Amino acid sequence: MKFQPVIGLEVHAQLKTGxxxxxxxxxxxxxxxxSQTCPVCLGLPGALPVLNKKVVEFAIKAGLATNCTIAHHSxxxxxxxxxxxxxxxxQISQFEDPICRKGWLDIQLEGQGPKRIGITRIHMEEDxxxxxxxxxxxxxxxxxxxxxxxxxxxxxxxxxxxxxxxxEAVAYLKQLHRIVTWLGICDGNMEEGSFRCDANVxxxxxxxxxxxxxxxxxxxxxxxxxxxxxxxxxxxQIDLIEDGDSVVQExxxxxxxxxxxxxxxxxxxxxxxxxxxxxxxxxLVIDADWVQRAQKALPExxxxxQQRFIxxxxxxxYDAEVLTASHELADYFEECVAFHHNAKxxxxxxxxxxxxxxxxxxxxxxxCPVIPRQLSELIKLIDSGAISxxxxxxxxxxxxxxxxxxxxxxxxxxxxxxxxxxxxxAIIDEIIAANAAQVxxxxxxxxxxxxxxxxxxMKASKGKANPxxxxxxxxxxxxx
Amino acid sequence: MDIFELTxxxxxxxxxxxxxxxxxATRAMLERIESVEPRVGSFITRTPESALAEAAAADRRxxxxxxxxxxxxxxxxxxIFLTEGIRTTCGSRMxxxxxxxxxxxxxxxxxxCGSVLLGKLNQDEFAMGSSNESSAFGVTRNPWDxxxxxxxxxxxxxxxxxxxxxxxxxxxxxxxxxxxxxxxCGCVGLKPTYGRVSRYGVIAFASSLDQVGPITRDVTDxxxxxxxxxxxxxxxxxxxxxxxxDYTAALTGDIKGLRIGLPKEYYIDGLDRDVQAAxxxxxxxxRRLGAEFVDIxxxxxxxxxxxxxxxxxxxxxxxxxxxxxxxxxxxxxQAEGLIDMMTKSRSEGFGAEVKRRIMLGTYALSSxxxxxxxxxxxxxxxxxxxxxxxxxxxxxxxxxxxxxxPAFKIGEMVDDPLQMYLSDIFTIPxxxxxxxxxxxxxxxxxxxxxxxxxxxxxxxxxxxxxxxxHAFEQATEWHTRKAEI
Ligand SMILES: [Zn+2]
Numbered sequence: 001m002k003f004q005p006v007i008g009l010e011v012h013a014q015l016k017t018g019x020x021x022x023x024x025x026x027x028x029x030x031x032x033x034x035s036q037t038c039p040v041c042l043g044l045p046g047a048l049p050v051l052n053k054k055v056v057e058f059a060i061k062a063g064l065a066t067n068c069t070i071a072h073h074s075x076x077x078x079x080x081x082x083x084x085x086x087x088x089x090x091q092i093s094q095f096e097d098p099i100c101r102k103g104w105l106d107i108q109l110e111g112q113g114p115k116r117i118g119i120t121r122i123h124m125e126e127d128x129x130x131x132x133x134x135x136x137x138x139x140x141x142x143x144x145x146x147x148x149x150x151x152x153x154x155x156x157x158x159x160x161x162x163x164x165x166x167x168e169a170v171a172y173l174k175q176l177h178r179i180v181t182w183l184g185i186c187d188g189n190m191e192e193g194s195f196r197c198d199a200n201v202x203x204x205x206x207x208x209x210x211x212x213x214x215x216x217x218x219x220x221x222x223x224x225x226x227x228x229x230x231x232x233x234x235x236x237q238i239d240l241i242e243d244g245d246s247v248v249q250e251x252x253x254x255x256x257x258x259x260x261x262x263x264x265x266x267x268x269x270x271x272x273x274x275x276x277x278x279x280x281x282x283x284l285v286i287d288a289d290w291v292q293r294a295q296k297a298l299p300e301x302x303x304x305x306q307q308r309f310i311x312x313x314x315x316x317x318y319d320a321e322v323l324t325a326s327h328e329l330a331d332y333f334e335e336c337v338a339f340h341h342n343a344k345x346x347x348x349x350x351x352x353x354x355x356x357x358x359x360x361x362x363x364x365x366x367x368c369p370v371i372p373r374q375l376s377e378l379i380k381l382i383d384s385g386a387i388s389x390x391x392x393x394x395x396x397x398x399x400x401x402x403x404x405x406x407x408x409x410x411x412x413x414x415x416x417x418x419x420x421x422x423x424x425x426a427i428i429d430e431i432i433a434a435n436a437a438q439v440x441x442x443x444x445x446x447x448x449x450x451x452x453x454x455x456x457x458m459k460a461s462k463g464k465a466n467p468x469x470x471x472x473x474x475x476x477x478x479x480x
Numbered sequence: 481m482d483i484f485e486l487t488x489x490x491x492x493x494x495x496x497x498x499x500x501x502x503x504x505a506t507r508a509m510l511e512r513i514e515s516v517e518p519r520v521g522s523f524i525t526r527t528p529e530s531a532l533a534e535a536a537a538a539d540r541r542x543x544x545x546x547x548x549x550x551x552x553x554x555x556x557x558x559x560i561f562l563t564e565g566i567r568t569t570c571g572s573r574m575x576x577x578x579x580x581x582x583x584x585x586x587x588x589x590x591x592x593c594g595s596v597l598l599g600k601l602n603q604d605e606f607a608m609g610s611s612n613e614s615s616a617f618g619v620t621r622n623p624w625d626x627x628x629x630x631x632x633x634x635x636x637x638x639x640x641x642x643x644x645x646x647x648x649x650x651x652x653x654x655x656x657x658x659x660x661x662x663x664x665c666g667c668v669g670l671k672p673t674y675g676r677v678s679r680y681g682v683i684a685f686a687s688s689l690d691q692v693g694p695i696t697r698d699v700t701d702x703x704x705x706x707x708x709x710x711x712x713x714x715x716x717x718x719x720x721x722x723x724x725x726d727y728t729a730a731l732t733g734d735i736k737g738l739r740i741g742l743p744k745e746y747y748i749d750g751l752d753r754d755v756q757a758a759x760x761x762x763x764x765x766x767r768r769l770g771a772e773f774v775d776i777x778x779x780x781x782x783x784x785x786x787x788x789x790x791x792x793x794x795x796x797x798x799x800x801x802x803x804x805x806x807x808x809x810x811x812x813x814q815a816e817g818l819i820d821m822m823t824k825s826r827s828e829g830f831g832a833e834v835k836r837r838i839m840l841g842t843y844a845l846s847s848x849x850x851x852x853x854x855x856x857x858x859x860x861x862x863x864x865x866x867x868x869x870x871x872x873x874x875x876x877x878x879x880x881x882x883x884x885x886p887a888f889k890i891g892e893m894v895d896d897p898l899q900m901y902l903s904d905i906f907t908i909p910x911x912x913x914x915x916x917x918x919x920x921x922x923x924x925x926x927x928x929x930x931x932x933x934x935x936x937x938x939x940x941x942x943x944x945x946x947x948x949x950h951a952f953e954q955a956t957e958w959h960t961r962k963a964e965i
Contacts, residue, residue: 039681044582044808046584046679046680084806090801274797276798276850282718
């Protein structure tokens with residue numbers, strides 16, 4: 001029997017609001033335990049939550065960018081369960097009336113057309129704290145509770161079970177990751193858990209329309225692990241069914257060391273969360289005006305921009321995708337093109353030399369020491385024949401290290417390309433005279449030697465000779 | 481007249497005229513507490529040293545000419561209000577050792593006025609009860625008859641006023657917890673409109689019903705206290721941002737033409753005869769003062785108690801989840817492992833009434849029962865709100881008894897919680913509707929127990945009921961009687 005996997009993803013994106021969702025505490029990662037807490041996020045008696053408006057704005061942005069309907073009226077609910085890292089004994093989340101519903105986004109897999117993946121809902125919630133086991137301050141071999149993360153704002157983005165392979169799941173996840181980082185609402189840092197996902201996986205026989213029993217894999221925090229976890233889980237479930245066993249509905253954990261998932265707890269004994277509307281928070285009302293303003297303030301989305309780079313600028317699908325990996329990179333690219341209309345050359349430089357330099361030095365594009373106007377001028381110098389592509393790399397290096405405009409660097413260091421045929425002719429004559437044996441070889445039909453002559457001329461001109469002129473004159477002279 | 485007999489406005493006059501210092505008044509109050517406390521048991525925690533320091537500071541403030549009417553006035557608070565650095569127990573063993581690092585907004589406002597804190601008052605555990613018998617710190621006795629309960633849950637606050645142990649106090653009212661003990665102790669007690677006073681720093685029982693309010697000797701003091709604590713608080717999302725009127729200016733004494741509704745569902749057969757008689761006399765008094773009476777109906781009254789016990793316990797079960805022994809308060813010493821620690825801490829920390837209500841609320845919210853209980857209760861709540869909205873289209877205020885009977889005997893209803901729940905039958909609908917109501921002394925039973933009348937106002941109609949209560953007080957002398965203790 002052949003099996004068809006069915007996958008839905010629940011993504012948790014931590015919002016870059018700077019302060020927590022229901023109090024004013026900072027959300028900076030990695031601070032001294034419990035240094036970023038107050039009565040509200042500690043869940044002290046008498047403390048009350050106050051909604052951070054920025055969280056709502058971010059949620060609206062995320063909803064609009066994923067084609068969701070923004071609810072005019074949404075409600076915060078309490079999700080009740082006991083756990084030592086949950087200070088109030090309940091988590092404030094949204095349940096029956098989330099802020100966004102019924103959206104979608106398109107994914108693109110190589111060699112296939114776009115596929116539309118439904119988004120069931122997006123809701124706002126607070127994170128829990130964290131337990132630290134082992135030697136904690138003041139306690140040997142004990143357990144400590146760090147509540148710095150408690151009350152940190154999260155968006156939970158729930159997809160429809162529309163995904164049919166691990167590749168689709170990763171493509172969807174990457175697309176979502178690009179959108180939230182593009183909007184500037186999430187830093188996307190998967191290692192620190194700012195962007196993590198739960199995967200619901202089931203399998204059913206091909207041709208069936210009855211969904212199989214699903215397992216939920218909790219908190220996977222890299223694209224690679226998501227792929228591994230889903231693939232392992234699909235195979236595990238198929239093996240179970242083929243062996244005549246059945247899949248149990250349960251929560252599983254992915255272990256990156258073994259590449260396997262293992263059971264965490266079974267759903268049968270899962271909590272009854274006893275959701276009900278939080279009486280400490282009034283219903284959230286969002287008028288059409290607010291949504292309209294958010295819509296207007298929304299930046300051009302990556303997918304659209306990528307498409308525009310292909311159609312308007314003639315870039316390849318691949319180049320356009322790379323250049324829209326981040327908002328900043330796409331902006332940089334467009335600024336360059338505005339100064340010098342050679343999109344292909346700018347694209348090559350950005351994806352080549354610039355990216356290399358950024359990676360080597362660990363610099364973000366926004367902090368690139370060579371600004372778009374300067375990079376454009378450099379490319380202009382190449383295009384006008386003033387310098388060779390090779391010299392340009394030297395100039396770029398100088399601009400990166402010490403700054404300055406490419407034109408003045410070329411002038412100061414005398415790097416301008418020599419296209420004057422008289423000067424080049426003189427060099428060629430000297431080279432031909434000094435290498436009689438090679439001239440014979442060439443004339444005897446060994447055309448490979450031509451490259452040797454080009455190299456010698458370029459070397460003698462310190463790379464400044466215009467290669468086109470060199471080629472033309474050299475060929476004429478050698479052929480005699 | 482003894483200093484401890486003075487109202488806020490009387491004491492303020494003397495402080496302002498330098499006939500008396502706050503230090504003297506505070507000392508007099510502390511002595512009074514000392515002498516009657518063994519018979520009453522109003523206090524959980526007393527703070528004489530800080531009180532005297534605050535009094536000295538108040539005297540300096542008065543001398544500098546920068547005094548508020550509450551500057552130097554000795555007050556006490558129900559132990560449900562967080563007081564920074566001062567133990568706050570909420571009447572529970574769960575919080576017997578809890579010293580909060582911050583203060584409730586309502587108390588902060590009083591402190592900013594320069595008032596003096598004498599201590600923290602006894603209450604039913606987590607404000608659950610109508611008799612003050614569920615406190616982990618022992619019962620409080622009714623100063624009018626120490627064999628009887630003072631009412632609950634703000635019983636300590638009302639008893640302290642009746643026993644003259646504080647000039648004024650603050651309580652909280654979830655289903656009648658200010659009005660019912662005020663009625664039983666012969667005090668004035670006001671439950672403001674939901675959202676009028678910040679709940680920040682007040683230990684939650686049922687968030688959508690709880691409201692902070694004053695318990696005082698007379699209506700004027702009640703207006704003064706309400707004016708000081710009312711108003712928007714950015715730390716409480718449910719607090720309402722409308723201006724706070726000058727409540728004392730509303731006390732004109734003139735209620736001619738005031739239309740008062742008498743809901744037929746509240747004047748039922750079987751109402752205690754003394755209570756009925758007090759109501760009849762009160763209606764007569766109001767007629768004489770120029771008020772008009774209108775027969776009205778609040779048709780969903782019968783469902784109020786059941787609705788209340790579903791909503792209040794559901795919210796309480798969730799609000800009390802944070803008391804798990806992990807971060808503060810009581811932690812069991814017998815426990816092994818996490819689940820055991822939480823279970824034992826909660827088992828040891830909570831008393832019977834609190835456990836009963838947590839169980840009820842957990843059940844009402846659990847899957848499979850949520851729609852049948854919680855959701856249905858919310859629907860009925862909407863109907864009850866509608867009853868009041870319709871009634872207030874025709875009347876300015878509603879007059880009812882506060883409690884069906886005067887204070888009962890200690891221990892009398894301990895084994896009959898359902899009967900006890902019914903003692904809040906006239907106060908609960910007001911909390912469900914979210915509007916305001918006040919208890920004013922309106923007579924005494926044959927055996928000399930105080931009886932209060934309840935004036936229910938429109939949402940944010942505190943000025944109207946204060947004016948009506950004040951006019952009644954001017955025309956009667958019930959509030960001037962003293963408990964012999
Ligand atoms: Zn905080």
